[in-house]
Amino acid sequence: MPLPQAQFLDIRTALKQGIRLLREAHVPSDTLAAELLLIHVTRRDRTWLYAHPEELLAPETTELYFSLLRRRSAGEPTQHLTGKQEFWGLEFEVTPDVLIPRPETEHLIEVALDRLAVRELRSGRDPKLTGEGLTLADIGTGSGCIAAALAKELPKAKIYATDISPAALVVAQRNATRLGFTNRISILESNLFSAFSDVGARYIVPVLGNHSSPRHSSPGPLLFDLIISNPPYIGRKETNTLPIEVRNHEPASALYGGEEGYELYSPLILQSPQHLKPGGLLVLELGHNSLSAVRPLLDTSEWAKVHVTNDLAGIPRVLSAERT
Numbered sequence: 001m002p003l004p005q006a007q008f009l010d011i012r013t014a015l016k017q018g019i020r021l022l023r024e025a026h027v028p029s030d031t032l033a034a035e036l037l038l039i040h041v042t043r044r045d046r047t048w049l050y051a052h053p054e055e056l057l058a059p060e061t062t063e064l065y066f067s068l069l070r071r072r073s074a075g076e077p078t079q080h081l082t083g084k085q086e087f088w089g090l091e092f093e094v095t096p097d098v099l100i101p102r103p104e105t106e107h108l109i110e111v112a113l114d115r116l117a118v119r120e121l122r123s124g125r126d127p128k129l130t131g132e133g134l135t136l137a138d139i140g141t142g143s144g145c146i147a148a149a150l151a152k153e154l155p156k157a158k159i160y161a162t163d164i165s166p167a168a169l170v171v172a173q174r175n176a177t178r179l180g181f182t183n184r185i186s187i188l189e190s191n192l193f194s195a196f197s198d199v200g201a202r203y204i205v206p207v208l209g210n211h212s213s214p215r216h217s218s219p220g221p222l223l224f225d226l227i228i229s230n231p232p233y234i235g236r237k238e239t240n241t242l243p244i245e246v247r248n249h250e251p252a253s254a255l256y257g258g259e260e261g262y263e264l265y266s267p268l269i270l271q272s273p274q275h276l277k278p279g280g281l282l283v284l285e286l287g288h289n290s291l292s293a294v295r296p297l298l299d300t301s302e303w304a305k306v307h308v309t310n311d312l313a314g315i316p317r318v319l320s321a322e323r324t
């Protein structure tokens, strides 16, 4: 669609034209995407947009809006154009270096919090958790969304957020800093648990202050109350079935677990017991077809109370278990 002739476009017209342009390009959730881009370029919120339909946009704002609409039509995710995504009521910076946080990953947080609370109840303690005395690990943190959601809910917990991608960790660090969690989230470069096993593990130097260096000072290995992970779980063989937004714009290291997709679960589950306290919890997000390959990995004497939780669409989404 050519740039509109009118130099001064009002909000209502801009929104209508934006939706039409995205619809013609078969962009999913076209109305929402047009709204988000208009909110982004006007630096207003949705309420303001709908309360001021006659307000005129400056020509440079119109130009920016239509250039973003064209990029969205060509497949760039809306979140890469606005630079943000909400997760668990928090706003996260996203870039092409990290997976865009997905709503279904919020089930992981719910299951983790539920199971931690049940553990407290069983021990005769108050199930209202503050996180006091808890040490948690988020393996494959990406934008840091899981670690930050847990930091929000468990204000006294100490959280280690790891990723194999240094570029992702820079984004996670910025999110932790902006959300005010730097003193509770330590960000580490790590291949699964390597940072907790190798003496010479490399730690991310914090951008601001000195809060990100691990604060594990007690003797003996660092053991966790909870290991949580949303590992890459798409199969390389599924690449061609992915939407262009995902296939061409999200990092391969965040998407693909291997040829089949579920390959990373095996080392993750096998290595977890040695990093968990007895009674510690493992909470994993599942890919749409990974349950049958992953569930048997927990059929050993090291694991008990294995649960599968479905998402709202009825798909098995979270696998959780307790270390015996």
Ligand SMILES: C[S@@+](CC[C@H](N)C(=O)[O-])C[C@H]1O[C@@H](n2cnc3c(N)ncnc32)[C@H](O)[C@@H]1O
Binding pocket: 098, 099, 100, 101, 102, 105, 139, 140, 141, 142, 143, 144, 145, 146, 162, 163, 164, 165, 168, 190, 191, 192, 230, 231, 232, 233, 253, 254, 255
């Ligand atoms: C599916 S993304 C999840 C990102 C984020 N936790 C979320 O839920 O939105 C998987 C993440 O795991 C990281 N990753 C892949 N292989 C890894 C490995 N062997 N060790 C640690 N992290 C890994 C990727 O870089 C990516 O950030």
